[in-house]
Amino acid sequence: MPKDNGIGASSKRREDVRFLTGKGKYTDDINIYGQTYAYFVRSQVAHGTIKGIDSTAAEAMPGVVKVFTGADFEGIGGIPCGWQVTDRNGEVMQEPAHPVLAQGKVRHVGDPIAVVVAESLQEARDAAEAVDVDIDELPAVVDMKAALAAGSTKVHDDLTSNLCYDWTLGGEKADVDAAFENAHHVTTLDLVNNRLVANPMEPRVAIGKYDAADEDYTLYTTSQNPHVIRLLMGAFVLGIPEHKLRVVAPDVGGGFGTKIFHYAEEAFCTFAAKAVGRPVKWTADRSEAFISDAHGRDHVTKIELALDENGMFVALRTDTMANMGAYLSTFAPSVPTWLHGTLMAGTYKTPHVSVNVRAVFTNTVPVDAYRGAGRPEATYQLERVIDKAAREIGIDPITIRRQNFIKADEFPYATPVAVEYDTGDYDATMNKLIEIADIAGFAGRKAESEAKGKRRGLGINCYIEACGIAPSNLVGQLGARAGLYESATVRVTATGSIAVMTGSHSHGQGHETTFPQVVADMLGIDESMIDIVHGDTSKVPMGMGTYGSRSLAVGGSAIVKATEKIIAKAKKIAAHLLEAGEADIELADGQFTVAGTDKSVAWGDVTLAAYVPHNYPLEDIEPGLEETAFYDPNNFTYPAGAYACEVEVDEATGKVTVERFAAADDFGNVINPMIVEGQVHGGIGQGIGQALLEHAVYDSDGQLLSGSYMDYAMPRASDVPSYVVDHSCQTPCTHNPLGVKGCGEAGAIGSPPAVVNAVVDALADLGVTHIDMPLSPNRVWSAIQAAK
Amino acid sequence: MTNVSMTVNGKAVSGEVEGRTLLSDFLRENLHLTGTHVGCDTSQCGACTVHVAGKMVKSCTMLALEADGGDVSTIEGMANEDGSLGVIQAAFQEHHGLQCGFCTPGMVMAASALLAENSSPSEAEIRHHLDGNICRCTGYHNIVKSIQAAASALS
Numbered sequence: 001m002p003k004d005n006g007i008g009a010s011s012k013r014r015e016d017v018r019f020l021t022g023k024g025k026y027t028d029d030i031n032i033y034g035q036t037y038a039y040f041v042r043s044q045v046a047h048g049t050i051k052g053i054d055s056t057a058a059e060a061m062p063g064v065v066k067v068f069t070g071a072d073f074e075g076i077g078g079i080p081c082g083w084q085v086t087d088r089n090g091e092v093m094q095e096p097a098h099p100v101l102a103q104g105k106v107r108h109v110g111d112p113i114a115v116v117v118a119e120s121l122q123e124a125r126d127a128a129e130a131v132d133v134d135i136d137e138l139p140a141v142v143d144m145k146a147a148l149a150a151g152s153t154k155v156h157d158d159l160t161s162n163l164c165y166d167w168t169l170g171g172e173k174a175d176v177d178a179a180f181e182n183a184h185h186v187t188t189l190d191l192v193n194n195r196l197v198a199n200p201m202e203p204r205v206a207i208g209k210y211d212a213a214d215e216d217y218t219l220y221t222t223s224q225n226p227h228v229i230r231l232l233m234g235a236f237v238l239g240i241p242e243h244k245l246r247v248v249a250p251d252v253g254g255g256f257g258t259k260i261f262h263y264a265e266e267a268f269c270t271f272a273a274k275a276v277g278r279p280v281k282w283t284a285d286r287s288e289a290f291i292s293d294a295h296g297r298d299h300v301t302k303i304e305l306a307l308d309e310n311g312m313f314v315a316l317r318t319d320t321m322a323n324m325g326a327y328l329s330t331f332a333p334s335v336p337t338w339l340h341g342t343l344m345a346g347t348y349k350t351p352h353v354s355v356n357v358r359a360v361f362t363n364t365v366p367v368d369a370y371r372g373a374g375r376p377e378a379t380y381q382l383e384r385v386i387d388k389a390a391r392e393i394g395i396d397p398i399t400i401r402r403q404n405f406i407k408a409d410e411f412p413y414a415t416p417v418a419v420e421y422d423t424g425d426y427d428a429t430m431n432k433l434i435e436i437a438d439i440a441g442f443a444g445r446k447a448e449s450e451a452k453g454k455r456r457g458l459g460i461n462c463y464i465e466a467c468g469i470a471p472s473n474l475v476g477q478l479g480a481r482a483g484l485y486e487s488a489t490v491r492v493t494a495t496g497s498i499a500v501m502t503g504s505h506s507h508g509q510g511h512e513t514t515f516p517q518v519v520a521d522m523l524g525i526d527e528s529m530i531d532i533v534h535g536d537t538s539k540v541p542m543g544m545g546t547y548g549s550r551s552l553a554v555g556g557s558a559i560v561k562a563t564e565k566i567i568a569k570a571k572k573i574a575a576h577l578l579e580a581g582e583a584d585i586e587l588a589d590g591q592f593t594v595a596g597t598d599k600s601v602a603w604g605d606v607t608l609a610a611y612v613p614h615n616y617p618l619e620d621i622e623p624g625l626e627e628t629a630f631y632d633p634n635n636f637t638y639p640a641g642a643y644a645c646e647v648e649v650d651e652a653t654g655k656v657t658v659e660r661f662a663a664a665d666d667f668g669n670v671i672n673p674m675i676v677e678g679q680v681h682g683g684i685g686q687g688i689g690q691a692l693l694e695h696a697v698y699d700s701d702g703q704l705l706s707g708s709y710m711d712y713a714m715p716r717a718s719d720v721p722s723y724v725v726d727h728s729c730q731t732p733c734t735h736n737p738l739g740v741k742g743c744g745e746a747g748a749i750g751s752p753p754a755v756v757n758a759v760v761d762a763l764a765d766l767g768v769t770h771i772d773m774p775l776s777p778n779r780v781w782s783a784i785q786a787a788k
Numbered sequence: 789m790t791n792v793s794m795t796v797n798g799k800a801v802s803g804e805v806e807g808r809t810l811l812s813d814f815l816r817e818n819l820h821l822t823g824t825h826v827g828c829d830t831s832q833c834g835a836c837t838v839h840v841a842g843k844m845v846k847s848c849t850m851l852a853l854e855a856d857g858g859d860v861s862t863i864e865g866m867a868n869e870d871g872s873l874g875v876i877q878a879a880f881q882e883h884h885g886l887q888c889g890f891c892t893p894g895m896v897m898a899a900s901a902l903l904a905e906n907s908s909p910s911e912a913e914i915r916h917h918l919d920g921n922i923c924r925c926t927g928y929h930n931i932v933k934s935i936q937a938a939a940s941a942l943s
């Protein structure tokens with residue numbers, strides 16, 4: 001029977017009530033007495049030298065408080081990068097300076113040059129038009145191949161070239177090459193993982209505030225990780241001691257990765273608040289978000305798969321160019337390397353895998369993590385080349401995958417690309433998929449489509465991802481400049497209610513509901529007695545935030561550890577109250593009982609005794625009931641699953657419709673099934689968006705052509721079907737206390753290859769073997785014509 | 789600056805606005821009704837959806853002056869008199885029709901306009917009706933389910 005409380009219950013979300021009544025408090029809903037408004041003057045060209053900035057006219061306009069330019073930021077730190085990749089020769093990556101406001105040069109459309117601070121937003125915007133910027137335009141570097149060519153214009157004059165790093169992972173080249181030479185069949189595929197814009201529906205906002213009396217700063221910001229912003233901005237940009245800097249990320253309207261990073265606008269508003277002596281607020285327009293939020297994906301790859309005569313994989317080789325944009329965003333270098341190369345084995349036993357990645361600077365917006373971050377790029381190329389190979393050698397796409405799977409009894413399994421999967425059962429998710437997708441009924445549905453004059457295709461995909469990011473000592477060796485643990489404080493009150501402070505941040509994931517389920521289950525009390533506090537560095541111990549499907553696996557584990565400490569202390573108090581030995585105390589349903597007797601005290605009696613210690617073992621333990629724990633995982637978690645997509649293609653127009661979509665995931669244990677399903681739905685929606693609609697397109701001058709919702713096609717309700725999702729295959733994670741793996745990114749990783757495989761399947765007998773995403777009607781129609 | 793007066797969620801309100809002030813800005817900045825969200829600058833996302841004279845309107849597409857004398861409803865006016873969730877709001881909570889909540893006010897206002905005109909919409913009609921409302925979180929699956937559930941609860 002489904003539970004109605006605690007772990008495994010589909011508890012309804014308590015945060016919904018405020019969101020559904022208009023009472024959510026997002027950053028733009030905050031207005032501070034005396035605040036001013038910032039409006040950014042941004043580069044309209046992709047590359048150029050700033051000859052001069054004349055702000056006299058702007059300064060004289062009504063309401064203008066001050067105009068800031070790069071000169072105000074001379075000698076102040078730049079925006080730091082949080083990850084240093086070491087290349088194939090042992091050299092560290094090239095790392096350019098990233099000023100808050102442009103110093104001498106602009107390097108992408110949207111690069112901030114000056115900022116007007118005024119009494120109202122309208123006045124700031126009007127005055128910004130009067131700031132006269134004289135720029136000598138330089139040739140723009142947009143295409144990655146051209147950027148790497150000898151003699152290319154350089155994005156950064158002080159670097160040796162536009163190559164950030166040339167990185168490799170996997171087997172010895174000679175072994176891999178030998179395996180290719182001796183292979184029965186080699187399938188090769190060139191493909192593009194299209195550049196995307198994350199587009200959380202809430203645009204970014206920052207409000208800086210300085211208190212001259214206490215000499216401390218507050219920044220309200222749309223962030224997935226307020227402590228990370230406090231550390232990066234305080235220590236590296238503005239030189240503010242962290243205890244003098246409070247960062248608050250209140251309700252945040254979606255993140256998807258792009259709100260992980262530390263942005264110039266945050267540093268600007270914090271800095272300017274002191275400079276003008278008033279709070280400074282900045283709210284991005286959507287058009288501004290398109291040219292200032294870090295973009296995602298943008299890989300160009302050649303992948304080769306070698307097979308033996310039975311269709312067993314013998315070797316895999318990939319070569320990727322990954323766009324970094326004009327500067328290194330916070331985690332950008334890690335995305336095409338350690339979050340991408342390490343997943344190239346997929347769910348298969350390929351003995352030799354070799355990955356090469358060249359990261360490239362171009363005159364475009366910086367590129368960084370977007371939902372999945374590296375893992376969708378790995379899955380897409382692997383699952384596309386497997387599909388192509390299956391067709392070339394005449395094996396069914398399910399069979400070829402299944403026969404190459406790592407089997408359930410082969411875990412732990414060390415791959416040739418540096419990771420060890422702890423547990424999994426890929427046959428189980430495939431079997432579940434075959435059932436829920438009704439693969440057996442496909443032939444009948446295809447016949448029906450054909451009767452209507454439509455082509456129908458079925459696409460299969462298997463994914464694996466590394467989540468629960470991440471073991472600090474390991475990522476430290478790999479170049480991370482941060483630890484990736486999580487913190488929790490469980491604060492029990494005298495009357496027994498509980499506040500849990502977590503370093504995880506919820507921006508749609510439902511932590512305020514899920515985390516109390518865990519604590520309630522451990523203590524045997526009702527969820528309603530527990531509240532979650534997050535998103536404020538003044539309330540929560542140092543935590544690393546929410547991304548990489550880590551909140552429950554890492555943040556939830558910290559909560560478990562802190563709650564275990566609470567239980568241990570509470571048992572001591574109960575033993576004293578019951579005049580029994582501590583070892584004999586059992587906790588169940590909120591009652592502490594002496595084992596084998598009917599002597600018990602309730603949760604509330606113990607919590608009261610902790611704070612009113614009249615009858616209390618003061619010689620042994622301190623009063624109070626509050627514990628903090630930090631949890632650092634010792635491995636990644638490895639969610640995996642099998643997805644199926646069915647499409648109809650209109651041959652005359654090239655229009656693709658997704659008719660059916662099914663997902664069978666293994667997330668290990670599940671705390672709140674309703675929320676898990678919602679996460680998968682959302683990921684699939686974004687993945688269908690990537691596969692069919694979304695594309696951030698630059699022209700050769702570095703102008704972003706799809707820079708608004710008029711041109712950038714966001715998936716809408718009529719672009720997607722209802723989905724069939726299942727998470728009943730559960731191989732619990734072996735190394736965290738909840739046995740959970742994380743579910744936030746799976747949908748976005750698993751769906752694009754399923755969609756593209758389906759479209760290619762529909763068109764295969766015309767001779768179409770590949771179409772690059774997004775599969776717009778134009779591209780599909782052109783591929784059909786080219787194949788004819 | 790010009791004075792505008794209108795009824796918002798049944799209450800008479802007024803304020804000083806510029807000719808260019810959008811209804812969405814008037815609601816958010818002058819009236820502090822911050823449940824109406826602004827998600828774009830091209831009238832595409834629907835986060836700002838309200839009702840004017842009972843019809844669904846993107847409040848970023850209308851000047852505050854155009855609503856002078858009008859009757860406006862926003863998400864803040866959708867709960868029952870006792871403060872409990874209205875039928876559509878309750879259906880969104882029950883069926884997990886929201887995640888980050890940013891598109892949600894617009895979705896609820898759009899759903900209520902649809903159900904006022906069509907008490908039992910098909911899935912296709914619901915999806916078509918939501919074409920002006922973007923959600924980045926839910927993949928729309930549970931929004932559609934919530935509206936279907938609200939339709940049956942209301943009939």
Ligand code: FES
Binds near residue numbers: 831847
């Ligand atoms: S804010 Fe009105 S449609 Fe986007």
Ligand code: FES
Binds near residue numbers: 508887
């Ligand atoms: S719930 Fe986040 S945009 Fe819809």
